[in-house]
Amino acid sequence: MLAQVEVSLTPTWYLVLAAMIFAIGAVGLLIRRNPLVMFMCVELMLNAVTLTFVSFSRALDDVGGQVFVFFVLVVAAAEVVVGLALVVAIMRRRQGADADDLSLMRG
């Protein structure tokens, strides 16, 4: 008889998942050069943080964390608008430009 392994989804699992997503996002941001991909990586990191908020909210039974998530979503939506517009503008000006080409503002 197979030992029944009781697997309960404790908040730790969620936190580990969030950490992994965050790490994927961070590494992607650092190693990829395509502005669009980098942008998506930032979104990934953002969502990892959101997930952390929700997990703690549930674990600590505090609704405050979930309220925060709504704010993050609203800001993220606005940020996406600006960010995508920037990406489109960059691509129009310089076809196929990567992030390292965009260094005109150096000191």
Place this chain on the structure above:
Amino acid sequence: MADVLWLIPALPLAGFVLLMAFGRRLGDPLAGVVGTLTVAGSFVVSLFALFDLNSLPTDERVVQQTLFTWIPAGGFSVDIGFLSDPLTITMCLFITGIAALIHLYSIGYMAGDENYSKFFVYLNLFVASMLLLVLGDNLLLTFLGWEGVGACSYLLISFWFTDEANASAGKKAFVTNRIGDFGFMVGTFLVWMTLGSINYLEINERVHGGIAAGTATAIVLLFFLAATGKSAQLPLFVWLPDAMAGPTPVSALIHAATMVTSGIFLLTRLNPLLEEAGWANDVIAWVGLATALVAALAAVAQNDIKKVLAYSTISQLGYMFLAVGSGAFVAGVFHMITHAFFKALLFLGSGAVIAAMAHEQDMRRYGNLRKYLPITTVTFVVGWLAISGVPPFAGFWSKDEVLAAAWDNGPAGPVMWAIGVVIALLTAFYMTRLVAMTFFGGKERWREPEELPTDPAEAAAAEHEAYEDAPDAHGHHLTPEHTPREPNWTMTVPLVVLGVFATVIGLINLPFGEKVDYLADWLDPTLAHAHEALSAGILAVLAAVAIVVAVVGIAVAWRVYAQHKGSPEKIELPAFEHALYIDDTYAAVVGGPGEAAFDGVATFDSEVVDGAVNGVGRLTQLTGRAVSVFQSGFVRAYALAVAGGAVVLLVFVVMRMSSS
């Protein structure tokens, strides 16, 4: 009547505004007429103010008229207000009277000048400022007038500014007076700090018992410093001889009759303060005496007719300070009034001579002018006798009173008196020299110009002028064929009027008992305490000595300069000509070590002060340049930095938590 007091300065001020706006259009001579009429109007108002004040009982003769608050600032407030008391009205009367005459004279003297109307603009502004100075009921308003007359003085000294010497004479007056003005300001601050008011009535009320002797001494010395600037005393007298670069009516009005007496006025106004000031009074008396002596010696050896009169003015102002320092304010004011009349007369007379002699000012080219200028000669002789101290002319009475006051001034009194008598002798001598060289002596020396002793420095200057090819600002040169002519009536009428006054003005304060010293009676309410009169016997002896001295001075000079016996070179020492080299010493000190010191200060400024400022700027720049390396423009580098920073923080926090 007291409520129209403001009209006295307002009329010339209105004239100033009017001439400023329409002067050019009015032109010559209408601009002059407007200027003269406004000042004459002011004189009439002053007369009314006099009668008004005279109708009041003696101890109520102080009328204050406050127009509005000028500077309200917390506990400190200054009014625009006028003070009418015997002293102010006396000042107003002779200022406006003489100013009106000199305006009239200027109509003729300045005729044909290209800046004719501008001259009257300045002159009217001067009269307005001078009246503000004497009428103001507080120190700050007086200071406003004080600076106003100063500004007009500089403008008028350098009136013919195309000649560089005139422009730098104005600058010199400006800079020298600045030193004195510093004393005025600090003195005012001290008065405010110790007495809590700068209103004259309040100051003079609170002074008694309300001020420490040391503070009073300091304040008086500061105001005396101001007076040495404006009234040309040692050590700041050097600007006045140079100020003769201005047109002659200016010399008569500003640098003889009115502005230069404002120092004496200021000290007289503050006489209760002087009562408390202890040894400051001795300083005033001795400085006045020393100035009078130095200037009288200098006057002996001048060849420029106006320079003689300038040094003579300095010398007479020294007499007035001697009187003030001896506590004899009445004598000081009396001499100020008589001096205003006879010195204005002498200056205007010299102006008439200068105009008649094609603007030549060197007395060595004059001679025997009485043949050509009868009116000028007669009036000038009156002025000469007045200043020399020959009775019954005005100067005798006032100088006598000053000398008597000096005699009475404590243990040092007789010494002061003796020096004063020597100065009187010199005065009689140099004035006789001037008159003899100009009007008498038989020789018409401009007809033989080769007789002029040639001074190498002057010859060089003349050559320089010829090289510059500047036709003399006034166009003409004195030629041997020149025939001097008497000027027109606008110039002779003031001469005659002033001549009459220079004869009789001494009557306002005769030393024959209580009944006839009108001026002393009149000024009594303004003064802290009346001067004790000497006994009639001593007075008579002192007066007799003064008369003998005057006659001796005149006789010696007459013998040398009119009858050409004896040699002038023995008297006209070079040291005298250079006023004991005081001015030259200043020039050497300021030009030598002074300039080096100023250069040092300038270097300190450009190197150290500017260096500090520039250093801060350069430091910021360098820091910015160094730090800007991090702004690489690579987004991923920024991201890495953020990630690295986050890791470091995390490690730090975790370690802190685990260790605790």
